[in-house]
Amino acid sequence: MNAPVSAPKLYDCRDAFAETIEMLAANDARVVAVCNDSVGSSKLGGFKAKFPERLINVGIAEQNMVGVGAGLANGGQLPFVCGASCFLTGRALEQIKADLAYSNANVKLVGISSGMAYGELGPTHHSIEDFAWTRVLPNLPVIAPCDRIETAAAVKWAAEYAGPCFLRLSRVGVPDLLPEGHVFELGKANLLRDGTDLTLIANGTLTHRMVKAADILAARGIKARVLNMATVRPIDEAAIVAAATQTGAILTAEEHSIYGGLGSAIAEVVVEQAPVPMKRLGVPGVFAHTGPAEWLLDEFGMAPHAIAEAAEALIKRK
Amino acid sequence: MEPKELERVARQIRLRDVQAVFEAGAGHVGGEMSAIDIMTALYFRVLRVWPDDPKNPARDRFVLSKGHTACALYVTLAKRGFIPEDEISTFLQPNSRLNGHPNCNKVPGVETNTGPLGHGLPVAVGMAKAAKLSGADYHTYVMTGDGEMQEGSNWEAIMAGAQFGLDNLTLIIDHNRFQQGAALSDTNDIAPLRPKLEAFGWDVSEINGNEMGEVVPALEHRSDRPHCIVAHTNKGHGISFMQDKVDWHHKVPSKEQYDIAVRELSEAL
The missing domain is CATH 3.40.50.920 (Rossmann fold)
Structure with missing residues (x-):
């Protein structure tokens, strides 16, 4: 019989996202967060406390949220547009296509609680179509990190990448898989x-x-x-x-x-x-x-x- | 530029526009004629823009949300020096950068890609909000069609504009009373627009959008709230047989009609 091993600690990748965007915002005045009444579910409470004027809550209005993101980028800001992935991608898909991908707007989409993270809430809240909807669009990298380390690395990468991208995050706990200090490379397994x-x-x-x-x-x-x-x-x-x-x-x-x-x-x-x-x-x-x-x-x-x-x-x- | 001179430029733009649509065999000439006076006033008087430095961060923004009237924007941008005037002849031709709807990565002076309706106003709200965050003093203008206001995304943006206190944002609704297939009133009659915008917390002006003496002061008006100009216009304005005819949303003039249009617009020059 194998020796007992303690179960690895599980992490909610949203925390890594929140820590990283707060760190980025502290060093770059252009970093703003845009959300759809999703401050809590996007873990933007800390960001809001530190940078209240840079947390732009458009209310429950995803089409406007993505369009506003494009306009903020046009005006020189670096927006992270955050919302439940099912609504962000499903409700605002045409804005993602025209205002971000086709217009090459420097907007970072962050789909929170993707997949079946909202399992109990039923299929309206499941986001098991978002890869399909987004990956057909030209000029829109689609990224689903596997742990907190890769999440932090991908958020840092996104801030430096000139153009739109879609980060697909979950809230379901996952163990560390990649080494600390891992650097995200687009399109590299x-x-x-x-x-x-x-x-x-x-x-x-x-x-x-x-x-x-x-x-x-x-x-x-x-x-x-x-x-x-x-x-x-x-x-x-x-x-x-x-x-x-x-x-x-x-x-x-x-x-x-x-x-x-x-x-x-x-x-x-x-x-x-x-x-x-x-x-x-x-x-x-x-x-x-x-x-x-x-x-x-x-x-x-x-x-x-x-x-x-x-x-x-x-x-x-x- | 004074209103009389702006009127002359607007007629020149109308003439070049109808010629481009005739030669291309496609376009949205009716809604272009209704909107050209406003675009002329913007580019030849109101907007602080630099054709040789189109991405200058201090530039005023103009978003043509009714992107199907791109040809009028191209002609205006060309006349203002953003693109060569002789390039207008490539409108809709294979590999031309002058698409049926404007592309900001190809055409200098275009701020965001439009075409699907209900997109420009949310983007304009973001532009105006960005200026509030950075302290930039540029002003953002966006023009929608009246039928376009049937898109729900506009009303999301109208709420946000009021909530954010965007006194640096002007929405112009080209209220020509016709949409693609029928009169606005026979389709989904959102008129009167003024009380709706006012109820959403906007400052509203109503003007004759084909009368330069009213267009200029409305565009230059500033308020403590976002400003909406309900511009009453005529679809096909300036060309007798097109005026207020729903057919001219995207109909192309015959040779005979084209000759009449050219004659009418030239007489007025």
Whole structure:
């Protein structure tokens, strides 16, 4: 029997976002936060206390919120536009397309409580379509960090990046996966485990589940490569092609519909450049039932042991 | 520039605009004719802009939210020196930067990409708010169509403009009473606009938007609140057979009609 290990501490990535934007704002007078009555859920209370005049709350009006963000950028400010991802992306998609992506406005979108973070509130509040909606837009990097370290790094990167981007955050606790001091690189996957039998690729709240699945597989003698792929667009084609050619199978998992998200983006590369067997885990094209986020992920076959079983089945197709 | 001179420039812009639409075989000439007097007053008198330095942070902002009338903006920008005047002949041609709707990354002087309606006013609110934050003294103007005010996003922005106390923001509603398919009153009649804007906390002026003597003071008016100009205009203004005809939202004149339009506009020059 293995020695007991203490469970790793879990972190809400919104705290890393809040700490980082406050740090950025202290050093750069252009940094402003724009929100839709979401000061609390976006963890902007500290920002508001420190920089009250730079917290712009437009009320419950997402279309206006994104347009205001574009105007603030035009006027020389550096806006982080924050709101529940389901409303930010769903309600204001045309503003994201025309006012930000097409106009190349220097606005940082921060989708909070994405995926099924609001599990109990039902499908109106689930944001399992946002990768699909945003990744078709030109000139809009789409990024889902996997832990607090990558969240902080991505927020810092966003502040320096000249142009619009979309950061997709959750509120569901995740353990540390990347090393302290990690520097975010757009469109670059991180190798968390190397392996030769297949590759597991995820981002956001699924990456740590993939690591656990890889540990289960290792105990069964299966060497799984694990890639954290925060950037959904531009996708890391080189890492995908290398995974396909070197490990011969790719399993993806995401807190998103299997239609149009990370798995689809990876499949597009695999089919065109290095066809190998693939399996996409996620929400299988349904409105999810009600329940806590972690429970829903388990329900949809993304518990670590279920991921491991899906991996074993996939390997048999090689 | 004085109102009489502005009227002359506006007629020149009308003439070039109708010529461009005729040659391109497409455009939104009716709503361009209604809006040209206001755009002329803005670019030739009111706006503090530098054609040779179009991104100067101190510039006044103008957002053409009714982006389908881009041709009128292009002609005005060209006449003001932002783009070459002979480039107007490329309007809508393959690879021209003069799209059917304005592109801020291609055309100097354009501030944000518009086309889908209900986008310009929220962006203008952000521009005005940015000036409040930075202490910049530029003024932000935005022009919408009257039918465009049916878009709910405008009313979100109108609430925000009042809440933020944006006395550096002017909304001009080109109230020509016609939208694409029918009269405003037969579609979703949001007139009268004045009481609605006033109820939302804005200072409102109502003017004849095709009368330069009224346009200029309205644009130069300052208040302690955001200012809305309800500009009563005529769709197709300046061309007899187009005036107040819904057909001329995006109809293209025949050769015969074009010749009449050119003659009428030239006579007035």
